[in-house]
Amino acid sequence: MDINEIIQPENLVYSKTKLLTNKVLSYCPGCGHGTAHRIIMEVVEEMGINSELIGIAPVGCSVLAYEFMNIDMIQAAHGRASAVATGVKRVMPEKYVFSYQGDGDLAAIGTAETIHTCNRGENITIFFVNNGIYGMTGGQMAPTTLAGMKTSTSPYGRNVESMGSPLKITEMIAQLPGVYYVTRQSVHTPTNVRKTKKAVRLAFELQKQNKGLTFIEIVSNCNSGWKMSPVKSNKWMEDNMFPYYPLGDIKVDGKLVK
């Protein structure tokens, strides 16, 4: 059978959302970023809000998110995505605004901006992809690196005595009255993808209702930085990351549930 006979509308079982460009992803094969991008853009397409949406890309692996998401986007300085998002939202409160940030960006260099943006209860959505490592710069220790975890700047394992403990920033910001919805999800299995997608949709719906800040952490793998195969990295994530960063809702309807 010729391939052109197979490529027919009736044979279509899956298609990429038109809100992702055709640009080849810059992420390592096996990385969760691509799935996270797809989920967000699928929800945006389903809700039909792409013409009212502005995204903020950080510095880190997802610095080029604007190359892949087919929407208006701004690339922010390292750690400042939520301040940039604040600026955008304050002058266009009727639009949807999100930032997409990694752990180094959001929980190390951008901690002040993260906490104060959350505390002001800006009506934006923050997507926080936590893989416990600095991926783009080559696998250095992140604020969320687990105790004992080896990275290029903690080659003998993270020593919490001298390097501090992994920061549960999601639990921290959940305490703030301006934050309305906080959840921690993953994208490494179909079940988790479905749960994350539901959370993304809820976050955008709450943003529309001006409920306050919505925050979705996605615990993800970094097979390159962790120096594992993609499959092994996902297993390692389940065994090591999830016990410290447990999945599930943390704050719903403005109330802590955990």
Place this chain on the structure above:
Amino acid sequence: MGELRLMKGNEAIAEAAIRVGCDAYFGYPITPQSEVIEYLMAEKPEERTGMVVLQAESEVAAINMVYGAASAGKKVMTSSSSPGISLKQEGISYIAGAELPCLIVNVVRGGPGLGTIQPSQADYFQSVKGGGHGDYKLLVLAPASVQEMSDHVKLGFDLAFKYRNPVLILSDGIIGQMMEKVELFDPIPRDKTIQPWATVGKPETRERNIITSLDLDPYQNEKHNQKLQAKYLQMEAEETLFEKIDCDDAEFIFVAYGCSARIAQKSVQIARSKGIKAGLFRPITLFPFPSKEIASLTPQLKGLLVVEMSAGQMIEDVLLATRKTPQLDVQHFGRFGGVVHSPEEVFEALIQKFNIA
């Protein structure tokens, strides 16, 4: 005739911001410029014009809020004083790189470090030579009166949008804090025009807009830099502003901007009263610098005295401007670190530096 008021320079900046139809101000308190945000908050601009005013958690956050709001194509500004402006430099570099319009006000105080809250002009290099990383320029306006604090807000936004480039008002603690009569311009309604490049949400009818300063390909980044440089050349050709006082017959000319120009203007009077033909050349734009105009000052000129409240910064641009006439004597005088020179000190410096009998 516009409305007349007696105002502080900082208040004039804030009132002019509301009147010019500024969409948003983001700032963080620091002496000697806190009156800008205090005045704005007291005026309830969200009721007067719909302008957003937000006190940020830091100068770093404030400049990045400016970056975000400017990406939406809005008229947006921030203000601070020297240490705070240092903190903003990364954001300013991004804004210049991403070609966004915005207005930044520096009410300069003495440095380095925490320095003093007293006035200074020691941030000249930072303002006109880059400040942050990379090959970029700000359009720099230097008001010498409360009137110009107001006027330069309007001019600054016009230039920022003409060039899609950040504009800096380089003021100082004297101009910011002193009270003078100011004629305010009539309010301009906020401009609702959607800029074609702005990130406001992508309709089906156009390609997506991206605001970024990232070009991983060095050849692309070089092209982008060449585009920026072409813009700066155009600014040099079209936007240079200056003022000449008593220069036509002058043998000695003070070159000074901002409050040093005000002081030197008095020194000109003292010199003239003693029969010395002195004049004042005041750059109003510091970038673009009025190099050609300084190079073509009167043929009878014997000396230039650059007066600035710094150890000698603008003098480097004056020396560059006069490099083809090496016989011309160019000297510097200035108190610094927060100390303000008096007109008499400046006059005495003229006498001593040029051995005027």
